[in-house]
Amino acid sequence: MSAELRTERDGHVLILTIDDPKTRNALNGDAFFAAIEDTLARANADLDVRCIVVTGAGGAFSSGGNIRDMHEHKGMFGGPAATLIERYRTGIQRIPRAFSALDVPAIAAVDGPAIGAGCDLACMCDIRVASDRAVFAESFVRVGIVAGDGGSWLLPRIVGYSHAAEMAFTGAPVDAAKALAIGLVSEVVPPEKLMATALATAARIAANPPQVLRWTKRLLKEAQHQRLETILDMAAAHQAIAHGTADHAEAVAAMLEKRPPVFEGR
Secondary structure, three states: OOOOEEEEEEOOEEEEEEOOHHHOOEOOOHHHHHHHHHHHHHHHHOOOOOEEEEEEOOOOOEOEOOHHHHHHOOHHHOOOHHHHHHHHHOOOOHHHHHHHOOOOOEEEEEOOEEEOHHHHHHHHOOEEEEEOOOEEEOOHHHHOOOOOOOHHHHHHHHHOHHHHHHHHHHOOOEEHHHHHHOOOOOEEEOHHHHHHHHHHHHHHHHOOOHHHHHHHHHHHHHOOOOOHHHHHHHHHHHHHHHHOOHHHHHHHHHHHOOOOOOOOOO
16 A cells, blocks of 8 residues: 555445645655555455545645656656656556446545646545635646646536636636536535535435445446437346345335334345
8 A cells, every 4th residue: 555545444445545745735656646545445355345535634625646757757747758648558547447437425525725736636536525725736737737637528428618717727726616517516514614524425325235336337337428329228238136135125125114224235
């Protein structure tokens, strides 16, 4: 596990904290990329994990790429173009691929700056909750590069093309109030309430059957680029399986008996 990524459990919720204060939680290094991949793969394999919360320590969500390494052409930013292509593919692009394969619902709890790849990391999650001091920026143009981590695919699907184009073409920061107005985040709270709010949302999600949560997320994701007929076929197949689960039987029985359900992922 990378020293820059801390994990902890709160019931059925897995909390991932990026903790690298010297870089304001930059996303950098093979150890970090491997830790993200490993953690998300383990969560996918564990039905006891029903929701994930991603956050950053020290008053920053993530500053994105390491600017000092860019300036010095070090690490993933060093070498000729052909080398850089492979370094992106085998480097930071491992993060969006890992999140794309994640069936567990994910919430980004954003405090302070979410800049460049940090903004895109928040967009890789299903839900974003922000503190009122959060700042988002799709700022790649301001350092003379493009979004190398899938931001051009992610951001328009969340805020629409026009807002995404404005953010990407200007690189200008978006404060929490505007982020809420354009749909980039679903809730804005004071910093001291951020994690409690994110965990409360995670608990409401985690109260539901884990298998159905994952199938629901997969349908939502596939619906972004599939035809309606394809999604209807997928929904019918998942629904047929869901009707045969013990959790479905428990949900119906608990509703009729007016008691809280207990789901076991069966």
